[in-house]
Structures are given as structure tokens and as C-alpha cells.
Amino acid sequence: xxxxxxxxxxxxxxxxxxxxxxxxxxxxxxxxxxxxxxxxxxxxxxxxxxxxxxxxxxxxxxxxxxxxxxxxxxxxxxxxxxxxxxxxxxxxxxxxxxxxxxxxxxxxxxxxxxxxxxx
Numbered sequence: 679x680x681x682x683x684x685x686x687x688x689x690x691x692x693x694x695x696x697x698x699x700x701x702x703x704x705x706x707x708x709x710x711x712x713x714x715x716x717x718x719x720x721x722x723x724x725x726x727x728x729x730x731x732x733x734x735x736x737x738x739x740x741x742x743x744x745x746x747x748x749x750x751x752x753x754x755x756x757x758x759x760x761x762x763x764x765x766x767x768x769x770x771x772x773x774x775x776x777x778x779x780x781x782x783x784x785x786x787x788x789x790x791x792x793x794x795x796x797x
Contacts (some may be wrong), residue, residue: 680684680778693733696745699741699743699774701777702730704737704781705777705785706730710788712726715734715735715792716733717731717732718731723762723765725756726762731738731767732792735768735791736767736770737768737770737788738767738785739772740771740772741774741777742773742774743773755771772784772787
């Protein structure tokens, strides 16, 4: 039994997969989809839906639009990040602006986190 899955959010996450933002589509189709590891889109974990999740690396990737920079959004993000961190999941956050203006650097940063050298 998967205690991390929330069936109440499954239908919503499926609709989010079909209605990705422009930045999510760009990152998915132009980078994440071709990685040599499995990347889940709109992955349900507990009471949250992650934009992207890489189980093998225990990495969540979140793309932040303007609502994430408002007081309420910041608070929700802190709570979500703490929950994910408590499960050993590292959260990588990028603004939509970064994805649009500095795409190669975002991709390189994600790559570095997934394939970081274990020393």
C-alpha cells in the first residue's frame, strides 16, 4: 500500500497534467522527458501535487508563478517543502521567469542535482 498517494487528488493531478503551464510544457518536452531517469508529472504525494518528481533521486521540481511570491503562497511553499524534506525529498524551485529567460541554466542545475557525484 502506498501511504504517499492521496486518491482524492488523483483526478485533479490528471487534469493538471493535461493543462500544464507554458513553462511546465517547455521544461517537460524540451528537457525532462528525455532524461535517462523516470520523471513523473503532477505527482501526488501526501496532500500535495508536485509539478515534477524524480523518485530515483528523491527530487521534486517546482515551477513558481507569481502566486508563490505572495505572503500566502510563500507560507504554503514553506509548509510543503518541510513536509517533503521530512521524507528525504529535496525540492528544487525555479521561477517561471528563470525557465523563460535562463532555460539552459535551469536544466543544468536540475541535471547536476540528479546526477551529482557521491563522494
